[in-house]
Amino acid sequence: MLKNKPNRVPRSERQKAGWQAKKSAMTRQAILDAAIHCIINHGYAQTTTSLIADHAAVSRGAMTHHFPSRSDVLTATIKFLHERRLQEYRALVQEYDINSKLTAREQIETVVQMVWKFVTLSSSTAYQEILMASRTDPELKRALEPLEKEFEEAFLELVKGLFPRWERREEIETAHDVATFLLTGMNLSHMRSRKNLRSKRVLASLADSVESLYRRARRLELQPKA
Amino acid sequence: MLKNKPNRVPRSERQKAGWQAKKSAMTRQAILDAAIHCIINHGYAQTTTSLIADHAAVSRGAMTHHFPSRSDVLTATIKFLHERRLQEYRALVQEYDINSKLTAREQIETVVQMVWKFVTLSSSTAYQEILMASRTDPELKRALEPLEKEFEEAFLELVKGLFPRWERREEIETAHDVATFLLTGMNLSHMRSRKNLRSKRVLASLADSVESLYRRARRLELQPKA
DNA sequence: TGAGAAACCAACAGCTCTGTTTTTTTATTT
DNA sequence: AAATAAAAAAACAGAGCTGTTGGTTTCTCA
16 A cells, blocks of 8 residues: 555655655555555455556556566566565564573474464465465466575574584474475465464474474484494 | 267267266266366466366357356366365275274374375365465355365374274374374475475374374373373 | 257357556656 | 656557357257
């Protein structure tokens, strides 16, 4: 939604130099925000150009000025979404403040909670929509692959930072896979009906799995060729 | 695809009584098969009435005779898909022959493999498409809910049959949740790129989780109020 | 075998979405 | 202040999808 429609901005502001560029950036941003909003609330396929324009309070003509085709809006949107998710991810890492005063088990539990919170953000819902659409849309698929890799890297970096003594890549990868698969699967199911009672038990079980992988890795690292 | 187009069927067959009813059932079936095929290969949103008709080798007019509206085809399709999945599920249970000669661990591993196979069937892909679409389509959502419940019941029945001494519902449910969430999540990711090396480790970890839940349940059952 | 029903087909109208073009408004620059 | 460039709006044409209508073929049963 356009928070500052041009005619709502005071005259003084509007006469400053560089105002036009600023306005342009604003509507561009409003369009991207609206696109994400539509993907979340109407699904990827139903996100039409007019729907986006309506929700951004921008004429469709103005939109084609910034993005000539529908595909242009959407590819710009997924890039923007990707940035936003990376940002939200980093914010969560800070918020949860996973410091080394905690035991390994406590750290693991905190990370699990954090990742769960991340997965249930609305931006992850949007991402799921796009991911699912990409299954039958080669162009989308191509555009998404590098972004997916970047995210996995970010996750592995987090783990490395938190558990400096966890070196065996095999168990780290498995932990990553188990966590993301389980949490996305759960989120997918929960997006449809919330059953918080059961999710707590699942999160505990996930923490168990990760802990067991961690312990195994530690064991094998100490006696590599036993 | 229509395997037996009416004009390909021998005259003798075509003159038997009840032929018309049989033919009608055949095209109806062909339409439902085609619909599932389209959902798998083009996605739910792209599954248009003409696409289905084309793939079923049936005129669009003939289709509207059996299913007046698009929504009619699709609701019939998801019901049919549901039946098919139940059937495939039962077939897998038989095929894997999980008998009591195996140890608990072996049984668990077999079930995990079986469910994984089930989740990766193309009919599960179709189901995922529908599930995802139902998030933003209230009508679909309403139609899907009872079917979802029926499936969970079927799964719980399987576990009860296999582990008669596993009585605590809490751990059974958690095991169910962990397994389905993890496997759907993994499938969702694999539908896009196959990485079999890593999936084996994930399956092993899942078996660990289930086993640990089983052991805990057994322990708590023996000393209920300790 | 002939009347009536069921299955099937083809063409059309209305709607929505996309992309293009034309026109108007709003900034910037000299 | 005028010329030029950028942004926004409006109107239009083409394509695809849905649902409807009227007509044809195929089967059934008396």
